[in-house]
Amino acid sequence: MTIGVSAINISTDMPADTGNIGTEIIWRMCQQHPEHSFLLFFDRPVPAHLVLPANATAVVVPLKAPSLWRRKWWLQWQLPRALKQHRPDVFLAMDGLLPLRSRIPAFLFLKDLSFLQSVAGVPVKWQQFLQQQTSKYITRAQGIWVLSPRQEQELLQYAPAAAGKTSVLPAGIHESYHPLPWEEREAVKQQHTGGVEYFIVTAAMHPRNNIQPLLKAFSALKRRLRSNMKLVLVGNVTPAGQEIADSLRNYKFRDDIVWIQHADQATLAQLTAAAYAMIYTTRFDAVALPVYAALRCEVPVVAIDSEAAREAGKDAVLYTDPENLADLADKLCLMYKDEQLRARLLRNIATVELPGGWDTAAEQCANMLMC
Incomplete structure (x- = not known):
């Protein structure tokens, strides 16, 4: 046939x-x-x-x-x-x-x-x-x-x-996603962020993925907490997202942004598993694959509220109001400083049925x- x-x-x-x-x-x-x-x-x-x-x-x-x-x-x-x-x-x-x-x-x-x-x-x-x-x-x-x-x-x-x-x-979920031992996680951080903890965003540089509001929320976190936390963006630029990419040159905290294009599957899986937390900013996906990948790697997730994110993450995800930029900034700060919240989200991963x-x-x- x-x-x-x-x-x-x-x-x-x-x-x-x-x-x-x-x-x-x-x-x-x-x-x-x-x-x-x-x-x-x-x-x-x-x-x-x-x-x-x-x-x-x-x-x-x-x-x-x-x-x-x-x-x-x-x-x-x-x-x-x-x-x-x-x-x-x-x-x-x-x-x-x-x-x-x-x-x-x-x-x-x-x-x-x-x-x-x-x-x-x-x-x-x-x-x-x-x-x-x-x-x-x-x-x-x-x-x-x-x-x-x-x-x-x-x-x-x-x-x-x-x-x-x-x-x-x-x-x-691709078979390459799995939790990393502490030593491997530290090696990945050293390679990509100089050993600094980071949030990861897995999405193309496109307006539909809410990258611009995310950058504003990350700025709010940096101003409030004065931390050395970095933001790792993994995804390629699209024609519709070129203006967003160009704006990174003048972004106040550009030294804390790591943008990785053309990442292969092995690199993406390592970056996901070594992250402090994932930020899922897309609202129109049929299925929230990055959320599943993060949970498989035992990495907590902050997600802009959507049906796909709820379907994937259930009680293992910290959700933010899609209409409220300040709420995204607040939730990023909570994820960074509230160890009990982070530990609860990690425990809840065991209650989520992850796909093969x-x-x-x-x-x-x-x-x-x-x-």
Whole structure:
């Protein structure tokens, strides 16, 4: 059997930015089913760091320009032409975009439904395009995957046609996340912060991840407590986040900011496990993967309140009011100075059911595609 996969998002997958969700699921599906062939359709040259599984072949269908109409042309004309040429038996849209002009049986993966919200940094026309087209994709798809029951309910409210063909994939945590012994933790701190304790934020430099309010809250902590605590930002800059990145040059406490781009999985896992605490600032994820990762590493979490954060962290997370910047600053100060609070949060990690790896999600996808 030959399975076609849209690999637009896989080409930009990074552990800190996206959680590598698409890559993890597709790569493990390839490894679990060496008897099948996979065609990965890219809209740009395959990144040099991306090593394809032995039974996967890249098909590059170049996108002429990043404009919306060029994307529409690519999706409804260039991609169907390539699918007709290579003739896969089924097609899996890992990026949530279906080529409606293709007659090949298609399946849809929806990482999140943020297009239903007003998300900072996302072009309005792109959000409107997704709002208009995703319902058509849902009607066309033979099967749909989401990452949480809450996301499934939100999807059914948006598109009742999803009923009966939507499945919830179990979230996964990469196997590299685990607690570090004291000596290793100290070595990681020495390498990245000169031995100083730090908060870690795992997210792309993008307005939707609330990096700017976080920097203001961190400034408040530094002014109040006069500590040497550092803030480690792990994630790549996006076009929408370039202004935030540029502002770091004039940030008053810039010497206490450590920004790490292009971190691989092993580095991210070490940085997470060595942190004093994680700060989770994203509100529109379907599943709060960084929260799960921190708890697996036995690292406490301060999170801007959201359904995804509550679903992942339950009573092991200190939540802040998303509408109140001062509350975020207060909670960071509490996490820093209240050892009893921190110890309670660490004890509560034992009450949280943490997911395993991505193998189960990959197998569920394969079962539906190959039945």
